[in-house]
Amino acid sequence: MLVMVGVAMVGTLSGKAPIKGIIVGGLGILVSLVGVHISTGIYRFTFDQLYLVDGLKLIPVTIGLFAIPELIYMAVKGTGIADVPLGDLTKGRRQGIRDAFTHWWLIIRSSLIGIWVGIIPGLGSSVADWFAYGSAKQTCAGASETFGKGDVRGVIAVDAATNAKEGGSLIPTLAFGIPGSSTLALIFGGLIIVGISPGKNMLTTDLHLTFSMIWLLIIGSIITSILCLAFTRQLALATTVRPTILIPIVLGMAVIGSFAASSRFEDVIIMAVFGLIGYFMRFAGWPRPPFLLGLVLGPIAERYLWTSIQLYGGEFLLRPGVITIFVLLVVVIFYPAISRKLSPVKSDVVPG
């Protein structure tokens, strides 16, 4: 049910075109079903291709769907990522810190989204930022006009969620012994190698280790922030690089990244095919983030559905936890529509 709440976020990510969003999310789910079916062990939609047995990889699909259309946009625009002069960065630094404190409520909301996404095993970084961005775009005043055009609230929401998800993913890893992300799966393996078993012990006898990890996360975030503040100018200069330099380099790196995912040449072809699809999706006004959500959440939803049916039969739908999450699901689906209905009333108030 928690996964279904995630799927319901598709509507939130689709602005004024929820039907298109759900269609694209559904396509993502269908594409995610390519490969071996866990319960029966049969090959689904592999068309006798060995490459498809493992399913389509997330990395080439994501690079194709998002990076290639952006490169085309950059080529057409003819300027770097930042098409305005950098200006006084010292002033910008201070303004950035002030913005973070001004939008404290957005930070808390987006952090809670990040923690929630982190808690669900398998979701991870690929969707936390989209969830937070979609939620902020639906709930912040005037966001539909300003987001994507330099509104700092979009950046705040995404960064808060991205940082918070690391802490969230520690919860299932340490408390239940279920790695929340691929990075934590490596840490999980490391802990087992040194004789520490993540699970109940991490909250009782090995509690000091849990607190060490939490403090390391906090200290790491502070060090990163200090370094970013110190090297703001150098980092900002990267956004002024001309597209004629950036495009071939990013394309080359995209190809390397796609291939490195599983060392199969087919991944490069998949990247190019999804690049074309991503371009047409943007052209036709079809949102791309729901596809990513469907691709990530589809197999998880199917796996948990069968686990629930095997454990409780059809009656799992009547369990209190499931009913509570169902209520949350209804809120997630209808909140954007309700808030849209209410917002014109607020804007009609003429000051003075």
Added chain:
Amino acid sequence: MLFLARIFMYLLTAGVLYVMFAYSQEMPFAARIYPEIVSIIVGVLLIIEIVRAVPSKAGAQDHAIGADIEFSDDEKSEAGMRKAALVFASIFLLILGLYLFGFYATIPAFIFGYMVIEKEKPVWALVFAAVVGGINWYVFGAVKPAISRRGFMGVMAGGPRR
């Protein structure tokens, strides 16, 4: 062109749905129920979307695509589409080159060629091509064997006298 892009997306979606639904009929119940349900829901929504979009007004107005970045006017222009076609052509050439000549040769050559064609200085094109080529070598583990190969040590350092 917007009309053609929409038609492409409808046909692509309908094609995927048809293939998924048709192939799932040959599977056991446990494996087919999930794709079948998703296909049916998406199929119904696709019909609703097409019915809304055919008179064009409703379809054209709901162009706000939420969290995604909207298609700019520059991209919609003829020059924008020509540029997009050129980028896709270069991607096609890159993949063809990768297939024929491999990663080590093609990626630096592509970067060099692209930058020179786009009127960047050849020296800088060479530098960037070498850097990305080096990263490519490093990622695929070719650097270590290359630098660990023992070259001629020199006579003073114990190399063979000729």
